[in-house]
Amino acid sequence: MPAVLISEKHLKKSDTRKTYSDKLVMGFVLRTTPKGGLTFSFQYLNKKTSKRDWCTIGTYPEWNIDRARKEARRLATLVDDGVDIKAAHRLRAERGAVNVITFKQLVKEYIDDCKTLVRKRWGMVPKKESWKDIESALKRAVQRWGSIPAAEITDSDVMDLYQTYVDDDHIPQGNRVRTLLHTLFKWAIVPPRKYLPTNPCTNLPEKLEEVPVDAAEHPDGRVLTAKEIRKFWVGLDDPNCPGDKLSKLAYKLYLTTVLRGAEICAIPNDGVMPDVHKPETVTIPLEVLKGRRSKTSRPVTQPLNSLAREIVAEIFKGDEGRRYAFPGNGKRRGKWMDQKTLAHLLNRKAADRAGKEGILEYLKIGHFTPHDLRRTSATILEQLGYDEKSIGKVMTHKTPDKDASPVTRVHYLVPKQIIAKPVDRRVEALDALDAVLREIIGLPPAKLKLVA
Known part of the structure; x- marks a missing residue:
């Protein structure tokens, strides 16, 4: 033949x-x-x-x-994967028009589809810009089911996989994998693929909730004390402190701007107004604002206080023509730094495989994440007397109608004392009224202000 x-x-x-x-x-x-x-x-x-x-x-x-x-x-x-294709074809005949494909092949085809470029208002981008994270999150599932025909995976198989995350005390990760699997299998059912007869993730038991190690601590993170803020800020200026200068300035912007990490890392040179020598505001491009991509979404412009102005000017000092405040390296060359770099630099350990000391280990400060710096600033604003709606505006929280939403108290406003004496917002309002009345009446400015 x-x-x-x-x-x-x-x-x-x-x-x-x-x-x-x-x-x-x-x-x-x-x-x-x-x-x-x-x-x-x-x-x-x-x-x-x-x-x-x-x-x-x-x-x-x-x-x-x-x-x-x-x-x-x-x-x-x-x-090649060791699949009995005759048995797989018999399964196909029994279940109707279900195409034979292994789980490994299914994931590869799905990731390829996620990587497909589509046109958005902010340019040509992958259909799912988080495809790398999805691929990484599904690695354990691929190792477990790689050569098994996707149509043979059952709800029991999914729960057995989920239990491995529970046993490892990685419940949040397990919950995310379950969500990703549900999306993957739902995608696999739609014609012309028709790789599965049903979605095995449709009627699973409720996901478990993560129980904090210390119930007294905030379940989603923590806020720094005044002493920790001072130690961290001063410690970042120590030349022996791990990390490069730019990365350490990024942590300070978390506290002073209350922006998200992805937004801070992507601050563009042309988004600093009026210019990098006299920064007064920063504008974050729409492509970074993943949660604000409706048809009416616009880039975010955040005012800068005096500390933030000094930090932004320092970031660009000597390299005023740099495209981004925090340029990326390696595969991200030409783009901005990945915010995960900041989390890793903060909490890595000398005892880890890489053997590199992290900032918190060097400064002898308890574990926290970069996002906890944003939470800390939000809590300070509350203790200064600002209401949730005002804090929500500073944190650029948005609702569907684009009106600033209240901060989700359980996530951000933590009842831990940071400033020495919380301020009653009414005092500031009455002092402002006093100043205006004096100006109208023609009286000299007040020498003393109200005491809260």
């Missing part, structure tokens, strides 16, 4: 049974019969029996050459 390039000229009746082996895909075969039957098949070595086996792909014209050849390639991959 000499190998040939199976083409349209082979799709015709013959006086005798003929078999054509395709030279492009090993094992891909076309069989013809005197009665005009044209069947595409796949021949392979059965690893269990060590014998040659045949698997029927389909008949012409329901299957054309290109489609049959593509299916033969997929079957070859299944055989």
Whole structure:
């Protein structure tokens, strides 16, 4: 059976049974019969029996050459992964139009779809810009189910995988993986893929809630005390403190601007107004604001207080033409720094595999995340007397109607004393009224202010 390039000229009746082996895909075969039957098949070595086996792909014209050849390639991959393709095809026949594909192949096809470029208002970007995180999060599932046909994965399999995260005390990660699997399987059901008959994640038990190690601590993080803020701020200026100068200035911007880490890292040179020598505001481009991408969303412009102005000017000092305040390295060259870099630099340990001391270990400060600096500033604002709506505006929280929403108290406003004496906001208001009345009446400014 000499190998040939199976083409349209082979799709015709013959006086005798003929078999054509395709030279492009090993094992891909076309069989013809005197009665005009044209069947595409796949021949392979059965690893269990060590014998040659045949698997029927389909008949012409329901299957054309290109489609049959593509299916033969997929079957070859299944055989390499140790899948019994005859059993898989029987499963397909039992469950209807369910295409045979391993879980590993399914994830690869899904990630490729996530990477597909689409046009957004902020440019050409992958359909799911978080595809790298999705791929990483599904690694354990791929290791566990890689060679199993996706259609054979059950709800029990998903819960067994979930239990491994629970046993490792990684409940939040397990909850996220369950959500990603639900999305993946839902995508796999939609025609023309039809890889699954049903979604095994549809009727699973409720997800577990993460229980904080110290119930007295804030479940979503913590706020720094006044002593810790002072120690951290001064410690960042220590030349022996781990990390480069720019990264350490980024932590200070968390406290002074109350912006999110991704927004701070992506501050562009042309977004600093009026310029990097006299910064008064920073504008964060829309492409960074993942939660604000509705048709009416706009870039965020945040005013800068005096400390933030000094920090921004210091960041660009000596390199005023730099495109971003915090440029990325390696694969991110030409873009901005990944905010994960700041979390890693803060909390890495000398005892870790890399053997590099982190900032908090060097400064001997208890664990916290960069986002806890934003939480700390929000708590200070509350203790200064500002209401939740005002704090929400500073933190650029938005609701669907684009009106500033109240801060979710359980996430940000932590009842821990930071400033020496909380301020009653009414005092500031009455002092402001006093100043205006004095100006109207023609009286000199007050020498003393109200005492809260």
